[in-house]
Amino acid sequence: MKQITLAIIVVLTASTAAFSQNTHTVIKQGLDSIVPSNNNNSKRIFSYDNRGNTILNAYCFAYGHKWEYMYDDNSNKITQTFYKNDLNNWKIVDKSEYTYDSNHNQIIDIWYLWNDETNAWKNAKKTEYTYNSNWKQTIDIIYDWNDANNEWAESYKEEYVYDNNGNKIIQTYHEWNDVTDNWIEYQKREYLYDDNGNTITQTFYKNDVNNWIEYQKWEYTYANNNRTMFISYEWNNTTNDWIRKKKGEYTYDKKGNLIVEAYYTWNDVTNTWIGERKEEYTHDNNGNRTIFIYYIWYNATNDWVKSAKTKYTYDYSKTNLIKPTYTYVSANMRTKSIFYKWSGKKWKQGLVSTYHWSAKEIIVTNKQK
Secondary structure, eight states: OOOOEEEEEEOOBOOOTTOEEEEEEEEEEEEEEEEESSOGGGOEEEEEOTTSOEEEEEEOOSSOEEEEEEEOTBSOEEEEEEEEESSSOEEEEEEEEEEEOTTOOEEEEEEEEEETTTTEEEEEEEEEEEEOTTSOEEEEEEEEEETTTTEEEEEEEEEEEEOTTSOEEEEEEEEEETTTTEEEEEEEEEEEEOTTSOEEEEEEEEESSSOEEEEEEEEEEEETTEEEEEEEEEEETTTTEEEEEEEEEEEEOTTSOEEEEEEEEEETTTTEEEEEEEEEEEEOTTSOEEEEEEEEEETTTTEEEEEEEEEEEEETTOOSEEOOTTTOOOSSEEEEEEEEEEOSSSEEEEEEEEEEEEEEEEEEEEEEO
16 A cells, blocks of 8 residues: 655754853755656655744655654644545544653653544543653653543552663563552663673563563673664573573674674574575765665574665765654765665666755754853
8 A cells, every 4th residue: 555654743842941042044955756757746845934943844655644743942842643545634543641750750651532523532541750850861750541430440560670770670570460550670680781881681570479580681782882682581490591582693894884684583593594585785974874785584594694785875965954853864965875686696777766856944052151
């Protein structure tokens, strides 16, 4: 099915009471659209406000869905509304509303469902967040809306414990027991870190009659603070030992750019790692990704085989850019992406997407004490 995805993000920027503001305007190049060679009607378009914040992110297909976002004066997201396109008629599906404390920590998240019969919002789920003096999240509680009692009812809770360095070391999961009217701990996760604050182990436990039983473990390896390996294990009660399950391997260039990531599943019969997928990346001197190659595992040869490739081109003369929030990251102006499929003997070119930019006048605020 063809889709439309529309995200509207409105961000208003304001200073705190401790600062005064000086504003001026600058000209930046903003990404307006990404147009594929096969169909102009399936292009992706973007728009921005006069602060350079993304206010439109749309996939232009005949059918699909969209999100609309609103923000407060401190750029905290306060609403997120989701729509589906039904025969070119946008129908509201759900909405989330967010509340923050004076430190901009999110303290409440309420999720609503749209009722077509009453043309009104219906309460669905609420989450409340609590923080410590270091602004670390210590508790979040999820409530479900109880129609019969017309009130929020406790459902799920997570609690977090931190060490003196601010690293999360224990995460405990609870479910609400309607019979006993209290929280029941049913699972927890414990974390270990190296001297650089990198997570080296996550161990999962389940509660068996007030006795914590290990059942899963994740281990991580690092080099120069870059994660180089991840292995997951499950506890085997028969052998009384950890059994390998999944593995990820990561390679970086001298600048710290990720250039290879590969994922495997452990085969208990052959006692070997079987590949799932591998991705290779090439970067230019500015850190822009120029080539992405995707591989799949071929069991007949026990090796990787090419599957797909994408090449990216850039305009290196432009660096003062506006780019869509969370969707596009590069140091320079991307101009094209060219997709290829591996035929078994050579690369066959497919879709070519062109990136269109235009000048935008943006208000920049300098905060001064």
